[in-house]
Amino acid sequence: MWLLLALLAAAPLGAQTNIPPGKGASRVPPATIAVTDEAGRSVQVPAEVRRIVSLAPNMTELVYALGLQAKLVGVTDYCDYPPEARTKPRVGGTMNPSLEQVVSFHPDLVLASKQSNRKETVENLERLGFAVYTADAHTVADVLASLRRLGGLLGAREQGETLANDLQRRLSDLERRLAGHPPQRVVFVVWPSPLISIGRHTFLADALRWAGAESVVDTPQDWPRLSIEELIRQEPEFLIFASSHADESARTFEDLREQPGWRDLKAMREGHIAVVSEAVNRPSPRLVEAIEQLAQQLHPDAFRAAPARGEEKRENRGTSGRVPASRLAKVQECRSCVR
Amino acid sequence: MRPLTPKRLFVISAALTGILLLVAVFSLKFGTRSISLVELFRILRDTAMGRSDQIDSDFRLIIFGIRLPRIVLAMIVGAALSVAGASFQALLRNPLADPYVLGVSSGAALGAILSLIVAARSPGATPFAAFVGAAAASAIVYFLGRRGGSLDSFALLLGGVVTASFLSAVIMFLMTTISGRDLRGMAFWLMGDLTTSSPIPLRWLLLVLVITIGVIYTTAADLNLLLSGEQEAMHLGVDVARVKLVVFLGASVLTGLAVSVSGAIGYVGLLVPHVMRLFFGSDYRVLIPATALGGAIAIVIADTLARTIVAPTELPVGAMTAMVGAPIFILLLRRRLS
Numbered sequence: 297m298w299l300l301l302a303l304l305a306a307a308p309l310g311a312q313t314n315i316p317p318g319k320g321a322s323r324v325p326p327a328t329i330a331v332t333d334e335a336g337r338s339v340q341v342p343a344e345v346r347r348i349v350s351l352a353p354n355m356t357e358l359v360y361a362l363g364l365q366a367k368l369v370g371v372t373d374y375c376d377y378p379p380e381a382r383t384k385p386r387v388g389g390t391m392n393p394s395l396e397q398v399v400s401f402h403p404d405l406v407l408a409s410k411q412s413n414r415k416e417t418v419e420n421l422e423r424l425g426f427a428v429y430t431a432d433a434h435t436v437a438d439v440l441a442s443l444r445r446l447g448g449l450l451g452a453r454e455q456g457e458t459l460a461n462d463l464q465r466r467l468s469d470l471e472r473r474l475a476g477h478p479p480q481r482v483v484f485v486v487w488p489s490p491l492i493s494i495g496r497h498t499f500l501a502d503a504l505r506w507a508g509a510e511s512v513v514d515t516p517q518d519w520p521r522l523s524i525e526e527l528i529r530q531e532p533e534f535l536i537f538a539s540s541h542a543d544e545s546a547r548t549f550e551d552l553r554e555q556p557g558w559r560d561l562k563a564m565r566e567g568h569i570a571v572v573s574e575a576v577n578r579p580s581p582r583l584v585e586a587i588e589q590l591a592q593q594l595h596p597d598a599f600r601a602a603p604a605r606g607e608e609k610r611e612n613r614g615t616s617g618r619v620p621a622s623r624l625a626k627v628q629e630c631r632s633c634v635r
Numbered sequence: 636m637r638p639l640t641p642k643r644l645f646v647i648s649a650a651l652t653g654i655l656l657l658v659a660v661f662s663l664k665f666g667t668r669s670i671s672l673v674e675l676f677r678i679l680r681d682t683a684m685g686r687s688d689q690i691d692s693d694f695r696l697i698i699f700g701i702r703l704p705r706i707v708l709a710m711i712v713g714a715a716l717s718v719a720g721a722s723f724q725a726l727l728r729n730p731l732a733d734p735y736v737l738g739v740s741s742g743a744a745l746g747a748i749l750s751l752i753v754a755a756r757s758p759g760a761t762p763f764a765a766f767v768g769a770a771a772a773s774a775i776v777y778f779l780g781r782r783g784g785s786l787d788s789f790a791l792l793l794g795g796v797v798t799a800s801f802l803s804a805v806i807m808f809l810m811t812t813i814s815g816r817d818l819r820g821m822a823f824w825l826m827g828d829l830t831t832s833s834p835i836p837l838r839w840l841l842l843v844l845v846i847t848i849g850v851i852y853t854t855a856a857d858l859n860l861l862l863s864g865e866q867e868a869m870h871l872g873v874d875v876a877r878v879k880l881v882v883f884l885g886a887s888v889l890t891g892l893a894v895s896v897s898g899a900i901g902y903v904g905l906l907v908p909h910v911m912r913l914f915f916g917s918d919y920r921v922l923i924p925a926t927a928l929g930g931a932i933a934i935v936i937a938d939t940l941a942r943t944i945v946a947p948t949e950l951p952v953g954a955m956t957a958m959v960g961a962p963i964f965i966l967l968l969r970r971r972l973s
Contacts, residue, residue, distance in 0.1 A: 389948065396697050397667055400693055414823065420830075
């Protein structure tokens with residue numbers, strides 16, 4: 297028994313050992329800026345950020361959008377956009393990233409997202425002496441604000457401002473175009489079986505509003521499970537699916553078309569189905585592109601009219617904001633098969 | 636029953652402590668970042684000699700910042716659940732009793748979740764609520780298991796299983812309806828998970844653990860008598876009501892403590908006391924310390940396996956213990972039936 301007690305008394309020595317700041321922190325120039333992150337935690341962000349580990353796909357996209365990919369030393373297994381992000385060293389999944397990997401990449405700033413990461417992961421990293429900035433966007437405006445803020449913190453203020461202003465301009469254009477078009481009543485299908493949709497506090501609900509749509513699901517839970525009966529009762533005008541692969545969503549329609557309940561939906565019968573890029577699921581700069589894509593599918597009339605101000609400019613910059621032709625074809629094909 | 640001598644107790648405790656330390660050192664070696672045994676020993680030697688500044692800071696952070704706290708947490712949880720199991724086994728005079736099987740862990744989990752919903756910001760609230768939940772659940776199961784003044788083994792086990800499934804349903808209901816909280820973390824925790832950083836410093840957990848085990852240990856001699864029957868124990872001068880209350884509260888504290896930091900890890904409280912009884916006999920004066928150390932060893936091994944066999948991802952440690960524990964539970968049940 298004494299030995300047991302002795303051991304138990306000795307065991308905490310290791311646990312009590314104050315963890316000295318890691319190599320990541322000691323490399324940091326002494327100057328840091330104290331900021332309160334979007335989750336309400338105070339973070340000491342180094343004045344000059346040199347090594348970034350991203351713990352969420354949207355944060356990875358944001359770093360790329362700011363042109364800071366050279367500073368990105370670690371990403372998660374799910375960081376697939378832009379494609380180059382796949383070549384970065386990995387730290388594991390978003391829910392359970394390997395802290396040991398994060399440590400060995402010596403980041404001076406870790407970027408997390410409240411939507412993707414667990415609070416425990418953030419706390420553990422802070423305990424180990426790492427600065428962790430957690431983003432938490434609930435609206436499209438939050439995404440833009442986050443972009444501006446992180447641009448400033450990461451040393452790409454100008455790029456952040458330019459990008460955010462451009463996105464803001466595109467949203468304003470969209471707003472002008474959709475003025476006078478009543479919002480479509482939609483259901484956003486996060487997962488078809490069991491049917492999971494979105495609640496009113498998600499940034500997706502806000503993104504839908506920008507795209508001229510209104511979710512018929514209005515729950516305080518973020519990812520409510522919905523009964524098919526409720527779906528039929530609500531009679532949405534459009535069903536919205538998010539997918540990175542058009543043929544994958546085509547298969548989903550094929551399956552759902554056969555299922556009782558789903559096949560009786562008015563939107564299903566009339567082929568009122570919109571497919572948006574999976575980017576819509578991520579609070580990242582690409583979100584605006586996905587919103588434009590969705591608006592074009594929900595309100596084709598609005599886009600047949602004369603181009604709104606700023607449209608020309610966008611056309612010159614390539615096809616961003618447009619549904620790729622191949623995907624449109626797939627969607628058309630599906631509409632005909634759904635009848 | 637072999638006579639208990641201080642020497643025997645000392646030898647058993649020392650041997651198990653040795654094994655525990657050995658297991659802990661090996662566990663320190665395993666993880667995403669590979670560290671060779673030679674490197675590990677050099678790091679440990681440098682630390683022991685106060686030259687920790689010479690250690691590569693990556694290794695220092697990984698070993699002392701990530702792996703060691705987790706191993707210590709595993710030891711605390713293992714010891715707590717195992718002694719809780721041994722206590723319930725004596726209290727209910729049923730060798731198949733285990734906080735998880737009896738639904739006591741689910742009670743603690745429900746308490747912990749309620750406290751997170753009501754008072755998310757106060758760190759002491761969760762373990763306390765988990766203790767209250769554990770105590771309430773074990774009281775319910777105790778009354779479900781009573782048949783005409785005595786405890787019926789099968790009514791008890793069935794009562795536990797049903798209580799556990801009822802409480803799980805309530806937890807599911809809460810998790811579906813409550814919004815705006817970090818429920819993803821909870822889902823991980825429910826499966827039995829040691830990656831969660833404890834909101835309470837490990838040394839406080841350890842203090843509560845040692846004191847509670849110490850208090851339960853004061854009743855060890857009485858528990859031996861209690862095992863032969865309440866009437867008999869009473870005739871031999873045991874204050875049965877007091878002993879039962881102390882052990883009941885102690886086991887609830889231990890379960891609440893373990894569940895509030897690591898979720899519901901099952902079957903440890905069943906297996907460890909059984910193995911220890913095989914080796915050292917059923918004298919509670921030996922069994923309690925042996926079970927505490929054995930439980931610590933078991934969970935450290937289980938957690939090391941959980942984080943290495945499917946690396947780089949991790950299994951919840953609760954899945955590891957259930958995979959080993961559930962079949963053995965069935966085996967023991969069948970042996971008891973025949």
